[in-house]
Amino acid sequence: MSAATSPATQDGRQYSVSVASRVNLLILGFGILIVAILAVFPLFGGTEWTRRLIDFFCYLALAELWNLMLGYAGLISAGQQGFIGIGAYTLWLFSDILGISPFLGVVFAAIGGAIIALPAAALVFKLKGGYLAIGTWVIAEILRLIVANIKRAGGNSGINIQATSELVQELGNAAWYSRVYWWALAGAILAIGVTYFLLRSRTGLALTAMRDNDLAAESCGVNLWRAKLYTFLIAGAGCALVGAVQAMYTLRVHPGSAFSINWTAYLIFIAVIGGIGTIEGPIIGTIIFYVLRETTSQWGTWYFIALGLLAIIVTIWSPAGIYGWVLKKTNFVMFPLQRKLRYSGKGDAPPEAAAGGDVSTG
Numbered sequence: 001m002s003a004a005t006s007p008a009t010q011d012g013r014q015y016s017v018s019v020a021s022r023v024n025l026l027i028l029g030f031g032i033l034i035v036a037i038l039a040v041f042p043l044f045g046g047t048e049w050t051r052r053l054i055d056f057f058c059y060l061a062l063a064e065l066w067n068l069m070l071g072y073a074g075l076i077s078a079g080q081q082g083f084i085g086i087g088a089y090t091l092w093l094f095s096d097i098l099g100i101s102p103f104l105g106v107v108f109a110a111i112g113g114a115i116i117a118l119p120a121a122a123l124v125f126k127l128k129g130g131y132l133a134i135g136t137w138v139i140a141e142i143l144r145l146i147v148a149n150i151k152r153a154g155g156n157s158g159i160n161i162q163a164t165s166e167l168v169q170e171l172g173n174a175a176w177y178s179r180v181y182w183w184a185l186a187g188a189i190l191a192i193g194v195t196y197f198l199l200r201s202r203t204g205l206a207l208t209a210m211r212d213n214d215l216a217a218e219s220c221g222v223n224l225w226r227a228k229l230y231t232f233l234i235a236g237a238g239c240a241l242v243g244a245v246q247a248m249y250t251l252r253v254h255p256g257s258a259f260s261i262n263w264t265a266y267l268i269f270i271a272v273i274g275g276i277g278t279i280e281g282p283i284i285g286t287i288i289f290y291v292l293r294e295t296t297s298q299w300g301t302w303y304f305i306a307l308g309l310l311a312i313i314v315t316i317w318s319p320a321g322i323y324g325w326v327l328k329k330t331n332f333v334m335f336p337l338q339r340k341l342r343y344s345g346k347g348d349a350p351p352e353a354a355a356g357g358d359v360s361t362g
Helices: 022-039 047-072 080-097 102-124 129-148 162-171 173-199 202-212 214-219 224-250 262-274 280-299 301-317 321-330
Strands: 008-010 013-018 340-343
Touching (some): 022 173, 047 173, 047 224, 047 262, 080 129, 080 162, 080 262, 102 129, 102 162, 173 202, 173 224, 214 224, 262 280, 262 301, 280 321, 301 321
Antiparallel strands (some): 008 013, 013 340
């Protein structure tokens, strides 16, 4: 996140191109402080809260990745649980079968998710809209059925991950969940960071153009298939990484839970509540979802009814989500993506600034 480039002169006036304002830089500093506190949280926060935050970071990472696909690339996916399940079973494969440390197995799980995403992209990119969503869901179900029929992997009953269970006994609960916590925190930071820097790149500009009008974007030279592929691979790798973290957290893998459609349902809820098409939206949505889950889950089926009613109310009140409403009222962006031309010279402001364009005076 850069504040400004060196000024350029034109007709005796000085200009500078900026992305972040002073307020954004203050927020960045505050965010770094929060991340530093979260990084050492297991040292003083207790095992119970450490385990809760593992779940929170996993949902946050998944929501950011799903929002990257729909909110910026316009790809409607209902099958992200397929990559989550692949990540969980890849961790089991490398840990129990190949004898690799589970902490290193998380990296191979992310690679496995990207490998699976490559042929899946070739299939689903032939579809659009709701058909694409159905296609991703079908692929996730196929992956679930394949895994459920592998007897070595426990079949439909699932299997305990022996390597993680042994490490829990060796390290103790507190030390084990601290290490899982750090992986979950790293996954959330990576999801937010990769999304931000991708959107700051030329590929990010191509994604937003493709989302708004794919035919117009293609006519301007945007390679639609390549832009979609980058997004799909990043989302697949990230979801698989989270799936591996979840497997370390639960100490077992089960096709019914690892490939559950509930994963995607929760991600849709989080993105809709927070605001699709913004980096800030999934953060707000995850906080709301997690607070609701912790306070109302004991209500049984009423918990799901409450989530559904809240989603309906928010979409009627503000179709762009909570942060979309905040953005509309204040025009304030926590994660600035657009570059602005700032006029810093003497004399009259340029015509663009007088017309209320992106040029600002300072």
